[in-house]
Amino acid sequence: MLMAAACGGSEPASAPPAQSAPAAAPEPTDQAGGPGVIAGSVTFAGAAPKPRPLPMDSDPQCAAAAPGATSEVIIVGAGNGIKNVFVYVKEGLGARRYAVPSTPVTLDQQGCRYVPHVLGVQAGQTVLVSNSDPLIHNVHAMPKNNREFNFGQPARTPPVERVFNQPEIGLPFKCDVHGWMNAYVNVVTHPFFAVTGDDGTFEIKGLPEGTYTLELWHERLGIQTMPVTVSATAPAKVTASFKVAS
Secondary structure, three states: OHHHHHHOOOEOOOOOOOOOOOOOOOOOOEOOOOOEEEEEEEEEOOOOOOOOEOOOOOOHHHHHHOOOOEOOOOOEOHHHEEOOOEEEEEEOOOOOOEOOOOOOEEEEEEOOEEEOOEEEEEOOOEEEEOOOOOOOEEEEEOOOOOOOEEEEEOOOOOOEEEEOOOOEEEEEEEOOOOOOOEEEEEEEOOOOEEEOOOOOEEEEEEEOOEEEEEEEEEOOOEEEEEEEEEOOOOOEEEEEEEOOOO
16 A cells, blocks of 8 residues: 555546547648668667666565666667667658557556667557556656656556657656656657667668658667668668767
């Protein structure tokens, strides 16, 4: 009961308040079925940082659920590839408008961590917030351009739906009780985005031919932008490298 009281936020999980209906969006005019592909990799410059243990000892249930868990702030894998870099087309699509996917994106809580740690979603697309842990969490989103929310989510309760209607990069989620629990949702107006995998690679498909500005965002290492020209003949290859600021 004490944990339930502590983890609870400003909204009850059993009946979260209804959100105001979003303004009617313009009808989509384009489909993400173009011939263009961007394939790339993002690497870490220098010696990879050593994994840092997560201090879960304050909650024995969490410590037991994820023994040996390490920080997700900077994850460097094979070939110095950086995981969890959000890559998206920032400029170049002009007035094109794309339909919002009907399939929701899931943000789960597993082993006292948000899974995935970084995700992308199209503006207006449903985000399902789930709790797969056998204990209560609280879900606190702290946007700048969208509506803030904070609710408790006990174990074995149905997922909670949320929608972000405005574009926003690096929208932070956290748990106010488990300080190491955090995630970042990136909201864009089109489907041309990706998150780098364990080896730092990514792929964005379905683009029309043209020249674009690509932005790469990392929660700790910062932001990079670069031009890329996409054609139907072969995937556009891009590489980028991040380093820790001095």
